[in-house]
Structures are given as structure tokens and as C-alpha cells.
Amino acid sequence: MTFVDLDLAEYAASSAVALGRRIAAGELSPVHLVECALAVANREEPAVNAYAALMPERARSIAVQREAEARAGLLRSVIHGVPIAAKDNMYIEGQPCWKGSLTTSDDPVTESSPMVARLEEAGTVIIGRATTPEFGWKGAGNSPRTGVTRNPWNTACNTGGSSAGSGATVATGAVPIATGTDAGGSIRIPASFCGAVGFKPTLGAIPVWPGTVNENLSHAGPLTRFVDDAAAVFGLTCGPDSRDPQSAFSIRVPVDPAARLRVGVVREPFGVPPGAEVAEVFDAAIRLLTDAGVAELTEITLDRAAPLEIFDGLWVTGRGLGFAEVIRAHRDVMDPGLARLAILAEDYSLADFFAVTQQRRAFNEWAFGLFDRWDLLVMPTMPLTAFAAEAEVPSGGHADAPLPWATWTPYTYPFNISGQPALSLPIGLSNRDLPVGLQIVGPWSADLQVLSFAGRCESALAPLNPRRTAPSTGV
Known part of the structure; x- marks a missing residue:
């Protein structure tokens, strides 16, 4: 068996499914692909800081087994x-598992999360642990443990x-697939800002473990x-796991490929208009999708x-009370915004929290009712493009809000x-060469329909989105 050596540009432009197909055909070596992945990651790390830690020895050892x-x-x-x-x-x-926090242990864990375990059982090779803000509490990309992660x-x-x-x-382009979690937009926000596909399945469809303090919001x-890569990952990782009781209710509604879908186009979700540069790219995408039928x-x-x-009520109480003991013991080394939630949570009485749960039920009744008429909705993912790397809010934003990041993510957390x-x-770049995302929303358990329609849109919008990797930041 003679393997082909890819150059880094070809590797970085390839899909996971295409790479897997060539591995199956005996053309590509998993060992060589891991070396490509590590080379790209190391080249970009000084500028981007995407990894809490790379794991070269482990990755190389597993790649030898996969080969x-x-x-x-x-x-x-x-x-x-x-x-x-x-x-x-x-x-x-x-x-x-650091979770972006200086309060966590350096000790190795003894068991993998379900999504990780299922992907490794599927033969993939993890090259490193990608950064997150402290305990995933916000929609920006910096943490006390790893500093600022920057947009490529x-x-x-x-x-x-x-x-x-x-x-x-x-x-x-270091890897074609990365795992994510999303309790208010945490997959879709970076997907939109970085020009990636980001899929938040139905709650519980991919099990979440260890559990979170906001488990009834948290998706993997x-x-x-x-x-195609997102669809492959979903197929390999969805399904119940006893450690996540919510996953027991996961159902996959089949797709009728011949069905003519009724899709609602929402230009100003929840009455919030997107910025001009997002609106321009979104409008061009809708025209192309309309022309493509x-x-x-x-x-x-x-x-x-x-x-x-x-959302404020659920998030402030969940994070503020859930991490209250950690915050009391380690406030001085924690993200000040997260630490502040412990104080804000004290203002919520049991009656206030009960009122929030009732309001949530009413909102969900409305949100589920949208799909009595429409098969899917499309809208911008974010009302803006990426802003300053160190900032919590865009210029002129609401930095003093209980959850500053929720004030600039009004299109994601509702779902x-x-x-x-x-x-x-991803549907192309703004006039400042920053990515713009289109969000596709479906009814509960219509994960396959969302993925199928996204694939059709991806093909139709290819002229607007000719490249999927950012220009290299490395030398």
C-alpha cells in the first residue's frame, strides 16, 4: 500500500468525509494526516491560540493504530x-479537563464524555483540547486559564x-471537525464569526455528560x-446515554427528500435588525437560494x-448558584463576569424563578407553534460580525447588563x-472580510431535515463562499 502525501493547503481545504474516503481507498495515511493537523495547528497557534493543549504523543500513537x-x-x-x-x-x-478555569485540576479524568468516546470509537484521532471561556459561561473567546483566542x-x-x-x-484548517457545546449559542456564535458550519441538534440528541448547571439549555x-461532516458526526454520536437523562427522549424524524419545504425567511429575528454588513450578505444569499429553488x-x-x-433568569441562577462555592473560594482568579453572577443570583427569589419557568413554557409553546405552518426557518445567525478580540461586547454595547454577551446574541439563545x-x-464574507452565517432552525427532532436542507443551501451558495479556511496567520 503506497500512500499519497498531502501538502498542508490540500489537507486544510479537505472535508473529513473526503479524507475518510481516501483513507478507506488506501490513498491516505492516518499517521500522515495527524502530522498535517499538528503542523497546521502549531503554525497557527502563536497568533490564534485555539488550543488549551495539543496532544501530539497521544494523537500519533492512536494514528498508528488507526493506520x-x-x-x-x-x-x-x-x-x-x-x-x-x-x-x-x-x-x-x-x-x-480545564474548562478555561484556574480552579480546575490538572489530574487526568478516567472516562470520556459520550460525544468524545463515540467519535474515538468511530476511528477519529483527537489532536488537542480546544479553548473555552471559563466554564463556558459566555459568548466571547477568552478565559483566565488560556487567555484570548483570536479569529483566524x-x-x-x-x-x-x-x-x-x-x-x-x-x-x-488544522482539523475538519471539532466538538462543541451550546447553551445559548456557543456552537453557532463561533461558527458564524469564524466561517464554520455549527450544528446544535435537538436538546438531548447528542448526550451531554458531565452534566451542566444549565442542563435544560445545554446541547452538544x-x-x-x-x-456532510456535521451530518456524519451527528449520525455517529446521537442516541441515548444513561448519564444524560434528557438523551432518553432523543428521536430522529426521517427526511422525505421529495418534499417541497415551506421555509420562512426572517430578516429581522425578534424585531432586531442585523447590521448593514450582515444584511447585505444575507440578502445576497436569499436571492441565490430563491433562484436555485x-x-x-x-x-x-x-x-x-x-x-x-x-434567558437571564435561567442563566444567572444556573451559573451563579451552580458555581457559588467555587466563586466564594476562588473569586480572585476567576472571570469577573462569571463571579458577578453569584451576587446577581441572590436577587432571584423562588417565586421569581417559578415565574421564569412559566414564561419559558409560554415561549416554547409559541416557538413550537411556528412549525405548524413552516417546515424550517432561516435567518442570520448573528446580527453582527466579529468584534474586538479582548472585548465582552461590541463597541457601544451593554457592558453593564447581567449577561453582557446575551445582549448581542438575540438570534441564538431563544432556540x-x-x-x-x-x-x-457560512454564506460568505462581509465588506470587511469577516464571515457571516445563516441560521437554519427546525422543529423538535427534525435534525435530519435541518442537515439535509443545509446541504442543499451549501451547494446553492457555493459562489458566495468559495473558501472555507482563513488565510494562514503563520509564517
């Missing part, structure tokens, strides 16, 4: 031998968070460069405001409140 399996025809999945990254709030057996398209800019390093490393899912597209409005009061599937698809 031996491939030589013997023992392929575990369509992405056998492909390098990936895992967000550093998911457990990797034998590795520490412009290192003066933010990646978004909390799957900050995952979005960044996919955008650099992939960040990738191509929709991908669905029956109808412009609609969402006749209610973004449910910020509900964590409802638990419905949502995917961010």
Missing part, C-alpha cells in the same frame, strides 16, 4: 483516521464562544467546514421580542430556551 486497522480493512466509520479536536469542557480519558480571519477580532477554540481551529454538537421561501416576521428576561435544532451555515 494498522485501515491496512487490515477494519474501518470503524466514514471518518476513520481523520484528525479532530475536542472542546476543553468535554472529558477525554487520561487527559485533564482577523486576529484583532473575536472568535465568539464558548466553543471558541473549536471554531478557530476548524477555520484554520459539531463545528465543521462542510455540512431550494424550497418555497416566504418572508415572515417573528411577532415577539427576544426572550432575554427568560436554547426551546431546545429546537439550529445550524449556522
Whole structure:
């Protein structure tokens, strides 16, 4: 068996499924692909800072095993031998899990998170642990443990968070797949800012463990460069796990490929207009999708405001009370914004929290009702493009709000409140050469429909989005 050596540019432009296909055909070596992944990651790290830690020895050792399996025809999945990254709030057996915090241990964990374990069982090779803000508490990309993670398209800019390093490393081309979690937009925000595909499946579809303090908001899912890769990861990692009781209710609604979809186009979600540079790219995308006939597209409005009061109530109490003991013991080394939530949470009475849960039920009734008429919704993922890397809010933003990051993410967190599937698809660059995302939202358990439609959109929008990797920041 004679392997082909890819140059780094070809590797970085490839999809995971394409790499896996060539491994299966005996063309590519998993060992060589891991060396490509590590080379790109190391080249970009000084400028981007996407990794809490790279794991070269472990990755090389596993790649040798995957190559031996491939030589013997023992392929575990369509992405056998492909390098990936895992967000550093998911457990990797034998590795520490820092979660972006100086309060966490350096001791290795003894068991992997379900998504990680299933991807490794599928034959992928984890090259490193991608950065996250402290305990994934916010939508920006900096933490006390790892500092600032920067956007590969412009290192003066933010990646978004909390799957900050995952979005960044996919955008650099170091890996075609990274794991993420999303309790308010944490997959879709960095996907939009970094020009990646970011898929938040239905709540519980991919099990989340260890559990979080906001478990009824928290989803696990992939960040990738191509929709096919996101679909492959979903197929390999979805399904119940007893450690996440919410996953017991995961259902996959089949897709009818011949169905003519009714898709509502929302230009100003929840009455919040996007900035001009986002609107321009989004409008061009909708024109192209209309011309391509991908669905029956109808412009609609969402006749209610973004449910910020509900999200604030759930998030402030969950994080503020959930981390109260840690904050009391270690406030001086923690993110000040996270530490502040412990004080804010004290203002919520049991009656206040009960009122929030009732408001959530009413919102979810409305959100589920949207899909009595529409099969899917499309809208911008974010109302803005990436802003300053060190900032918590864009210029002129609400830095004094209880959750400053929620004030600039009004299109993402509502669908964590409802638990419905949502995917961010890159649709091109703004006039400042920063990525813009289109969000596809579906009804509960319509994950396959969201992925299928995203694939159609990806093909139709290819002229707007000719490259999936950012220009190299390395020398």
C-alpha cells in the first residue's frame, strides 16, 4: 500500500468525509494526516491560540493504530483516521479537563464524555483540547486559564464562544471537525464569526455528560467546514446515554427528500435588525437560494421580542448558584463576569424563578407553534460580525447588563430556551472580510431535515463562499 502525501493547503481545504474516503481507498495515511493537523495547528497557534493543549504523543500513537486497522480493512466509520479536536469542557480519558478555569485540576479524568468516546470509537484521532471561556459561561473567546483566542480571519477580532477554540481551529484548517457545546449559542456564535458550519441538534440528541448547571439549555454538537461532516458526526454520536437523562427522549424524524419545504425567511429575528454588513450578505444569499429553488421561501416576521428576561433568569441562577462555592473560594482568579453572577443570583427569589419557568413554557409553546405552518426557518445567525478580540461586547454595547454577551446574541439563545435544532451555515464574507452565517432552525427532532436542507443551501451558495479556511496567520 503506497500512500499519497498531502501538502498542508490540500489537507486544510479537505472535508473529513473526503479524507475518510481516501483513507478507506488506501490513498491516505492516518499517521500522515495527524502530522498535517499538528503542523497546521502549531503554525497557527502563536497568533490564534485555539488550543488549551495539543496532544501530539497521544494523537500519533492512536494514528498508528488507526493506520494498522485501515491496512487490515477494519474501518470503524466514514471518518476513520481523520484528525479532530475536542472542546476543553468535554472529558477525554487520561487527559485533564480545564474548562478555561484556574480552579480546575490538572489530574487526568478516567472516562470520556459520550460525544468524545463515540467519535474515538468511530476511528477519529483527537489532536488537542480546544479553548473555552471559563466554564463556558459566555459568548466571547477568552478565559483566565488560556487567555484570548483570536479569529483566524482577523486576529484583532473575536472568535465568539464558548466553543471558541473549536471554531478557530476548524477555520484554520488544522482539523475538519471539532466538538462543541451550546447553551445559548456557543456552537453557532463561533461558527458564524469564524466561517464554520455549527450544528446544535435537538436538546438531548447528542448526550451531554458531565452534566451542566444549565442542563435544560445545554446541547452538544459539531463545528465543521462542510455540512456532510456535521451530518456524519451527528449520525455517529446521537442516541441515548444513561448519564444524560434528557438523551432518553432523543428521536430522529426521517427526511422525505421529495418534499417541497415551506421555509420562512426572517430578516429581522425578534424585531432586531442585523447590521448593514450582515444584511447585505444575507440578502445576497436569499436571492441565490430563491433562484436555485431550494424550497418555497416566504418572508415572515417573528411577532415577539427576544426572550432575554427568560434567558437571564435561567442563566444567572444556573451559573451563579451552580458555581457559588467555587466563586466564594476562588473569586480572585476567576472571570469577573462569571463571579458577578453569584451576587446577581441572590436577587432571584423562588417565586421569581417559578415565574421564569412559566414564561419559558409560554415561549416554547409559541416557538413550537411556528412549525405548524413552516417546515424550517432561516435567518442570520448573528446580527453582527466579529468584534474586538479582548472585548465582552461590541463597541457601544451593554457592558453593564447581567449577561453582557446575551445582549448581542438575540438570534441564538431563544432556540436554547426551546431546545429546537439550529445550524449556522457560512454564506460568505462581509465588506470587511469577516464571515457571516445563516441560521437554519427546525422543529423538535427534525435534525435530519435541518442537515439535509443545509446541504442543499451549501451547494446553492457555493459562489458566495468559495473558501472555507482563513488565510494562514503563520509564517
